[in-house]
Amino acid sequence: MEQPSPRVALLDERRAPLPTRKYFADGDPGPIAASLAYVPELLEVALPFISRALRGVTIDTRTAELVIVRASAMLSCTYCTLTHGAIALDSRVTPQEVVALCDPAGLDAFPDAREAALLTWVDVFATGRGEVPVEIADELAAHFDEATVVEIAMMAGCTIMLNRYCTSLRLPTSPLSLARLTDAGLTPEDLGT
Amino acid sequence: MNETVRDAVSQGRIGSRFWLYANYHCNLACSYCLTESSPTVVRRELAPGRMVELATEARDLGFASLGVTGGEPFLVEEMPELLLELSSILPTVVLSNGTRFGLDRLERMRPLSGRDLRVQISLDRSEAVANDEMRGPENFRKVVEAIPRLVDLGIGVRIASTLDMVDEDDMARLCALHRSLGVPDDDHIVRGIVRRGRALTEGLGSDAGLDDLAPELTITADGAFWSPFAPTVTGGRLDTDLMIGRDTRSVATAAGAMIALVTGTDYEGPVDDRFT
Numbered sequence: 001m002e003q004p005s006p007r008v009a010l011l012d013e014r015r016a017p018l019p020t021r022k023y024f025a026d027g028d029p030g031p032i033a034a035s036l037a038y039v040p041e042l043l044e045v046a047l048p049f050i051s052r053a054l055r056g057v058t059i060d061t062r063t064a065e066l067v068i069v070r071a072s073a074m075l076s077c078t079y080c081t082l083t084h085g086a087i088a089l090d091s092r093v094t095p096q097e098v099v100a101l102c103d104p105a106g107l108d109a110f111p112d113a114r115e116a117a118l119l120t121w122v123d124v125f126a127t128g129r130g131e132v133p134v135e136i137a138d139e140l141a142a143h144f145d146e147a148t149v150v151e152i153a154m155m156a157g158c159t160i161m162l163n164r165y166c167t168s169l170r171l172p173t174s175p176l177s178l179a180r181l182t183d184a185g186l187t188p189e190d191l192g193t
Numbered sequence: 194m195n196e197t198v199r200d201a202v203s204q205g206r207i208g209s210r211f212w213l214y215a216n217y218h219c220n221l222a223c224s225y226c227l228t229e230s231s232p233t234v235v236r237r238e239l240a241p242g243r244m245v246e247l248a249t250e251a252r253d254l255g256f257a258s259l260g261v262t263g264g265e266p267f268l269v270e271e272m273p274e275l276l277l278e279l280s281s282i283l284p285t286v287v288l289s290n291g292t293r294f295g296l297d298r299l300e301r302m303r304p305l306s307g308r309d310l311r312v313q314i315s316l317d318r319s320e321a322v323a324n325d326e327m328r329g330p331e332n333f334r335k336v337v338e339a340i341p342r343l344v345d346l347g348i349g350v351r352i353a354s355t356l357d358m359v360d361e362d363d364m365a366r367l368c369a370l371h372r373s374l375g376v377p378d379d380d381h382i383v384r385g386i387v388r389r390g391r392a393l394t395e396g397l398g399s400d401a402g403l404d405d406l407a408p409e410l411t412i413t414a415d416g417a418f419w420s421p422f423a424p425t426v427t428g429g430r431l432d433t434d435l436m437i438g439r440d441t442r443s444v445a446t447a448a449g450a451m452i453a454l455v456t457g458t459d460y461e462g463p464v465d466d467r468f469t
Contacts, residue, residue, distance in 0.1 A: 009430075017436035018403070018419060018454050040438045040450075 001188050003172045010034035010171075019044060031079070031171035032162070053158035059151050061091040063118065066101065066110075067152060068159045069093075070119050071126040073102040077163035078193040082173040085191050086180035095184040102192040114143040118152070125156050198448040199255035206455050207448065208409035209257035211283075212421045213244050215272070216264035217414070221290050221329040223315075225355060225397045227390040229426040230264045237414040241275045247412055248282045250444040259285040260409075262421055267293035273301040276310055284309040286351070291315065292332060294339035299346065306347035313351040313382070314340060319366035337374060344375035351380040357397055359383065389432065390425040403435065408455055410448055415439070417447035419454075 011017075011034050013024040020037040023029045032050070036043040056064045065088035072080035085098045093101075100106030107123075110116050117139040124132050131137075141149060165171075173188075181187070201207045216238040219230035239247075248259055259279055266272050266287050279285045291314035294302070314336055318324035321333035343350050352371045354364075364383070371381050386398030406420040415431055416439040418424045423435030437450045 011433065015433050017433045017438070019438065019450060038433065038439075040436070041440050 001173070001178055004170050006031065006035070006171055007169045008035055008038065011037045023047065030174065031169075032166065035169055035171065050158060050162065053154050056155060057151055058148060059155070062088075062093055063115075064155060065091045065093055066115060066119060067122055067155050069098065069101045070122045071156050071159040072163050073192055074104065074123060074126040075160060075163040075167070076192075077167045078188075079166035079171045079173050080159065080163050081191050081193055082181065082188055083177045085186070086177040089180060089184050095186055098184075098186065099190050102190070117143050121152075122156055125153070126160055194445045194449050195254060197452060198445055201448070201452045201455070202255040202257070206408075207451055208407050209255075210260050210409050211248070211251040211256040211258070211444070212260040212262060212409055212411035213239055213247060214263060214411065214413035214421075214424060215239055215244065215261055215266040215269050217426070218268060219263065219265040219290065220268060220292060221265070221332065223290075223328045223391070224395050225327065225357075225386045225390075225392040227387060227392065227422060227425040228264065229391045229429065234426075238269065239412070239414055241269065241271045244275065245278055245282070247441075247444055248279050251410075252283050254444055254448060256283065256410075259283045260288070260421060261285060262288040265290050265293065267298065273298065273305065277304055277308065280305065280308045280310040286311045286313050288313045288353070289315070290328070290332065291336040291339045294335075294342060299339075299342055302343065302348060303346055308348075311349040311351050311380075312343055313353050315355065316340075316352050316367070316371070317354050317356060319363050319370050323363070337370070340371075340374040340376060349380070350374075350376050351382060352376050353382045353384065355384055355386055357386050387422050387425075389422065390427055393427055406435070408451055410437075410444070410451055412441050412444070412447065417441050417450065419451065 010031055013021070016024045016037050017040045019040040020043050023033050023037065023043065028034070033043060033047055036046055054064065054068060065084055068084045069081060069088050072084060081102060085102070088098050089095065097109055100109030107116060107119050110119055121132060121136050121140040124136050144152065178188070181191070202209050216236065217228050217230055218232065218234050218236050220232055222231035251259070259282070261276070261279065267289055269275070276285060276287055287310070289312055315328065316324065316336050317327055324333040325331070340350055340352070354367060368378065368381060372378070386392050387401045388398040389401065392398045401422055403419065406422050409420050411418040411421045411423060413424045415424060417437040419435040419437060425432045437447060437454065440446055
């Protein structure tokens with residue numbers, strides 16, 4: 001897969017500002033950290049926040065990856081779609097489901113009412129303007145308690161933030177993520193990228 | 194935070210001199226320049242009013258002196274009047290290549306007579322050809338003309354010689370020269386070339402990393418840095434390896450970030466006095 005050059009040169013261990021060196025101590029921290037390191041003050045707060053928001057607090061990893069992959073695909077973020085498509089495969093999401101998540105018309109692959117409500121809500125949340133329509137918000141609330149709705153909203157919001165960040169900076173997908181997709185018989189094109 | 198900074202400065206955990214990079218551009222393009230300064234680089238400056246604000250906050254936090262460097266600070270048009278203000282806030286040293294002291298600027302420097310200000314001028318060799326090889330045409334002549342004029346005005350002058358290797362015979366001649374210009378031995382500094390910026394590209398000098406450089410808070414248009422030797426430019430790109438942060442709106446915040454680094458790394462003070 002040929003990838004365009006990132007809009008900013010990603011920092012490495014040799015160029016990492018002093019407060020960010022710890023993030024490079026174990027090797028390449030990934031393009032989000034390697035770009036955020038230009039502004040140490042942002043990296044210091046953003047990475048722990050992103051990690052917490054995307055990992056979830058009580059949400060299981062499958063549900064989390066449904067949210068993240070779906071939002072990323074709806075916003076056409078190549079980096080997030082491929083990276084979390086690979087993570088999803090290790091989170092009890094099947095290759096067929098990953099492909100369906102990346103297809104705007106693919107929600108029929110999720111017959112479970114709870115997941116269907118969640119993904120319908122994510123679609124509107126990611127691409128809509130203003131408040132989520134009442135019937136869609138109510139359907140989400142019928143399946144998830146208030147604390148979990150808060151988690152989902154923050155998880156989806158953080159994903160959208162990263163979608164726009166990664167897309168605008170053209171961050172490259174790691175070879176490891178691409179290899180994981182290949183191992184599952186998937187190509188980037190299968191994921192709509 | 195303010196007490197933490199005051200304690201760190203008074204206890205010597207971070208340097209007591211606070212540095213400001215007035216600018217990055219220069220009328221010269223010296224072969225060992227840390228910042229790849231030249232007449233053609235993009236102009237990145239700290240506004241004079243902002244420098245006064247930063248200096249005032251630094252004084253209030255317990256910093257004992259100011260350093261102003263660049264680029265060539267005297268390419269900032271307001272520099273003589275700015276130095277009058279800065280030196281009223283803290284004792285100040287301004288680093289200069291010494292080539293911008295025509296009669297008009299010297300006249301504007303006159304009010305600085307007797308102020309707590311030193312102009313530190315670069316002069317590397319005892320004769321023009323060798324000196325100008327590194328620093329550019331006419332540099333030697335302009336410097337040896339400017340120094341006695343500044344001394345005659347009652348402005349303190351230091352001479353800084355930046356050398357890769359010291360030639361004892363040339364050093365003797367250089368010392369004789371600076372004495373003849375009115376600069377005593379105590380005001381002659383000899384320091385090594387730091388292998389960063391254009392010196393790195395040219396293969397000059399010695400490596401200088403975190404452990405070699407004293408922690409002296411340095412503010413530039415790009416952010417806060419570990420040392421005045423830190424905000425270097427290599428291949429046209431700012432070196433970020435010794436950056437502390439981007440936020441320079443508060444000296445206390447930048448100093449706090451430096452103190453955290455000093456504490457976190459168990460920093461015990463500079464180990465290489467070549468660069469202090």
